[in-house]
Amino acid sequence: MDEAAFSALAQPGxxxxxxxxxxxxxxxxxxxxxxxxxxxxxxxCYGPSAAARAAAVAxxxxxxxxxxxxxxALRRALAVHHGxxxxxxxxxxxSHELLMMLGQAFAGPGLDVVASQFGFAVYALAAQAAGATxxxxxxxxxxxxxxxxxxxxxxxxxxxxxxxxxxxxNPNNPTGTWFGAGExxxxxxELPPTVLVxxxxxxxxxxxxxSIGTALxxxxxxxxxxxxxxxxxAHGLAGLRLGYLVAAPGLVAVLERLRESFNVNGPALAAGExxxxxxxxxxxxxxxxxxxxxxxxxxxxxxELGVSPSQTNFLLVDFGRDAAPVEQGLVARGxxxxxxxxxxxxxxxxxxxxxxxxxxxxxQALDEVLA
Ligand SMILES: *Cc1c(COP(=O)(O)O)cnc(C)c1O
Numbered sequence: 132m133d134e135a136a137f138s139a140l141a142q143p144g145x146x147x148x149x150x151x152x153x154x155x156x157x158x159x160x161x162x163x164x165x166x167x168x169x170x171x172x173x174x175x176c177y178g179p180s181a182a183a184r185a186a187a188v189a190x191x192x193x194x195x196x197x198x199x200x201x202x203x204a205l206r207r208a209l210a211v212h213h214g215x216x217x218x219x220x221x222x223x224x225x226s227h228e229l230l231m232m233l234g235q236a237f238a239g240p241g242l243d244v245v246a247s248q249f250g251f252a253v254y255a256l257a258a259q260a261a262g263a264t265x266x267x268x269x270x271x272x273x274x275x276x277x278x279x280x281x282x283x284x285x286x287x288x289x290x291x292x293x294x295x296x297x298x299x300x301n302p303n304n305p306t307g308t309w310f311g312a313g314e315x316x317x318x319x320x321e322l323p324p325t326v327l328v329x330x331x332x333x334x335x336x337x338x339x340x341x342s343i344g345t346a347l348x349x350x351x352x353x354x355x356x357x358x359x360x361x362x363x364x365a366h367g368l369a370g371l372r373l374g375y376l377v378a379a380p381g382l383v384a385v386l387e388r389l390r391e392s393f394n395v396n397g398p399a400l401a402a403g404e405x406x407x408x409x410x411x412x413x414x415x416x417x418x419x420x421x422x423x424x425x426x427x428x429x430x431x432x433x434x435e436l437g438v439s440p441s442q443t444n445f446l447l448v449d450f451g452r453d454a455a456p457v458e459q460g461l462v463a464r465g466x467x468x469x470x471x472x473x474x475x476x477x478x479x480x481x482x483x484x485x486x487x488x489x490x491x492x493x494x495q496a497l498d499e500v501l502a
Pocket of ligand 1: 173224225226227228251300303304331333360361362363364369372373374
């Protein structure tokens with residue numbers, strides 16, 4: 132029996148899904164290009180806090196026992212950090228796992244999941260894997276200032292009687308755009324309480340614009356709100372796979388029925404606690420990224436390229452023509468960007484803001500490619 136034959140036996144949602152496409156073979160590229168400049172996955176170019184690293188290394192000594200299935204110590208630390216109860220928190224093997232679990236728990240055949248055009252790809256995946264129908268709301272138009280960002284009015288209009296979940300990101304990947312706290316409060320107030328709204332705040336630690344509050348502030352008012360966070364970006368722990376969500380205790384209790392008991396490993400739990408405590412490291416990362424983000428955006432705009440406004444650690448760059456040859460030219464010179472054809476943005480590349488040296492090498496390669 133081949134894949135098609137087994138696919139016919141799978142649950143309906145799975146029949147229409149394709150497996151994750153890892154794109155470039157980074158392992159091979161690292162071998163062929165020593166010093167490869169990896170700007171494709173929005174990882175933290177400054178690395179994790181030294182304390183988080185030490186905690187993960189120390190936790191290897193107890194890797195022969197199962198980790199705490201409740202992640203108690205980290206959940207208590209996060210509860211204090213965010214001013215919520217530990218029963219409002221669930222840890223995940225990356226926030227990706229939690230985004231998928233929300234779909235499994237609350238969506239399904241006959242139900243709609245609403246997300247935005249140019250929203251993070253995982254939301255569509257979560258809807259499809261659950262066998263639900265994805266309803267895509269149009270994004271704001273291209274062109275500045277808020278190029279291709281979420282249109283909250285369009286998202287609200289896309290919500291219908293079959294909608295169980297809405298996924299949105301603030302700031303959003305891959306556009307880098309954001310919405311303000313006041314605007315989001317109005318959006319929440321419009322929706323019925325039976326529609327669960329998932330706000331993915333993977334990049335919130337990178338935000339420097341004070342108008343962008345966290346949706347966590349609205350949790351007491353809206354029990355249908357779910358906020359996801361991750362240790363993969365500003366905390367620099369992408370490889371350990373650690374994320375969490377904050378929601379009403381009852382919602383967390385339902386999700387607990389689905390959670391695999393040891394979904395977060397011991398080194399990740401230990402590193403997460405240490406990373407959370409090392410606020411100086413996050414502040415350093417935020418400031419260094421903000422400085423480099425501005426410098427890189429200025430440099431790209433000076434080259435007359437379209438650069439979306441960004442409050443994240445990446446920039447969406449519009450070349451105004453097919454970006455595939457640009458991508459190929461960069462990769463040939465040892466710089467890895469993220470192509471955007473899969474998002475319906477074939478003229479764009481997404482570029483992670485790197486260290487000053489990485490950005491210099493990227494711009495140098497870009498100038499050669501564009502020449
Ligand atoms: C990187 C990213 C995440 C984080 O995923 P993890 O599974 O926590 O590593 C979540 N949402 C968005 C929009 C992202 O870009």
